Amino acid sequence: MEIKLYFRMLQRGWWLILLVALISLFASLTVSYITVPQYKATARFIITPGSLLTSEGNPEAVIAGLETLDLPSVVATYTEVMNSQRILGEALSTLGVKNFVPKEYVIRAVVLPESSVLELNITGPDPKLISDMANSIGYQTILFTRSINRVYELNFLDQAAIPEAPISPVPLRDAGLSLLLGLAGGAVLAILSEQIRVPLEAYKFRMQTDIETGVFNNKHFVRVLEEELGNKSSAILSIGIIELNGLTDLLGTLPANSLQKILRNVTETLRRELRGNDVVGRWNKKSFIVMLPTTSGEAANRIFTRIHQSLSVPINLYQYDITLNLNPYVGGGQYSNGITAQELLQKTENALEQAKRDGANPVYVWELRNPFWVQNDVK
Numbered sequence: 001m002e003i004k005l006y007f008r009m010l011q012r013g014w015w016l017i018l019l020v021a022l023i024s025l026f027a028s029l030t031v032s033y034i035t036v037p038q039y040k041a042t043a044r045f046i047i048t049p050g051s052l053l054t055s056e057g058n059p060e061a062v063i064a065g066l067e068t069l070d071l072p073s074v075v076a077t078y079t080e081v082m083n084s085q086r087i088l089g090e091a092l093s094t095l096g097v098k099n100f101v102p103k104e105y106v107i108r109a110v111v112l113p114e115s116s117v118l119e120l121n122i123t124g125p126d127p128k129l130i131s132d133m134a135n136s137i138g139y140q141t142i143l144f145t146r147s148i149n150r151v152y153e154l155n156f157l158d159q160a161a162i163p164e165a166p167i168s169p170v171p172l173r174d175a176g177l178s179l180l181l182g183l184a185g186g187a188v189l190a191i192l193s194e195q196i197r198v199p200l201e202a203y204k205f206r207m208q209t210d211i212e213t214g215v216f217n218n219k220h221f222v223r224v225l226e227e228e229l230g231n232k233s234s235a236i237l238s239i240g241i242i243e244l245n246g247l248t249d250l251l252g253t254l255p256a257n258s259l260q261k262i263l264r265n266v267t268e269t270l271r272r273e274l275r276g277n278d279v280v281g282r283w284n285k286k287s288f289i290v291m292l293p294t295t296s297g298e299a300a301n302r303i304f305t306r307i308h309q310s311l312s313v314p315i316n317l318y319q320y321d322i323t324l325n326l327n328p329y330v331g332g333g334q335y336s337n338g339i340t341a342q343e344l345l346q347k348t349e350n351a352l353e354q355a356k357r358d359g360a361n362p363v364y365v366w367e368l369r370n371p372f373w374v375q376n377d378v379k
Contacts, residue, residue: 010191012194028171038167040121042121044158049153078152079109079111082137087144091133104124107121118154120134212259217281217282221281239290241331242330243328266311308330329355330355351364
């Protein structure tokens with residue numbers, strides 16, 4: 001189940017995955033284009049018994065030399081000598097290099113594990129220079145160590161060759177890795193964005209929705225109405241408030257779940273009688289409000305009449321042995337001539353009060369162009 005959930009998250013966030021992957025790929029190709037290629041040259045050296053140990057004469061000197069210098073300490077010493085600035089300076093002087101930029105090169109000698117072999121690695125932008133430097137540093141180290149120690153000698157095992165291809169950047173490899181990382185990063189971001197979006201949408205839904213009915217609450221309905229009037233200042237639009245007077249005596253006595261069921265049935269009735277682009281909201285405890293875009297007062301009057309007739313059907317509450325009459329009244333108002341949302345709401349509430357005063361005509365719609373009540377005789 002969780003796998004399907006994550007898969008749906010990735011499907012919804014496909015554009016984010018693609019975007020991150022393309023950005024990563026573009027960044028990799030850009031870096032590969034502007035980066036100076038780096039080459040690596042490697043030379044290896046081996047430490048072997050020196051002439052003092054291999055000569056047949058003077059055994060006492062041999063023993064003294066072995067007691068003074070053991071092989072691990074010699075290996076470590078020779079490594080440090082090879083990494084020293086003195087040896088580097090002598091090597092560059094021998095090669096005749098004058099404009100050497102140290103920060104462009106990485107020079108490092110290491111001891112290979114469990115051996116007496118040293119490895120010198122030099123990385124830099126000039127393939128021929130780094131190979132010459134590796135061999136020259138090795139040669140200068142050999143001369144220096146022979147001058148201070150004849151017990152163990154340092155010799156070339158492999159001389160450095162001129163590298164043919166750079167170690168970085170490698171455009172195809174780097175682009176492939178960047179694309180994979182971009183896809184993985186995009187997938188993570190897509191999942192995270194979904195995990196953030198869902199709680200935010202749930203919070204937004206709670207802030208906009210009436211919990212009991214599932215329709216817009218009063219504040220959000222007014223906001224939607226103001227946006228609609230602001231976007232279409234010259235459009236025809238009608239709103240209506242449906243008050244269910246039959247709920248007055250039940251609000252404080254009927255259990256919450258039973259009351260919610262009644263309100264949900266009213267919501268379903270309203271949506272059934274309205275069109276897809278119409279908006280439904282909860283106006284107060286016993287009233288609903290609807291917005292009918294592109295609807296004149298006359299057309300709205302017909303819609304409100306159908307709503308009144310549908311809500312006038314008695315509801316049987318068998319568990320309480322009650323037959324409930326919602327006793328609906330509808331007051332409507334048509335937007336026109338640039339009145340504000342608050343003015344339109346006030347006119348609609350006035351129409352509702354007029355409908356309640358005249359029980360014989362429970363549906364009234366106010367039109368600004370015709371400042372008379374458009375009445376519908378409900379028989």
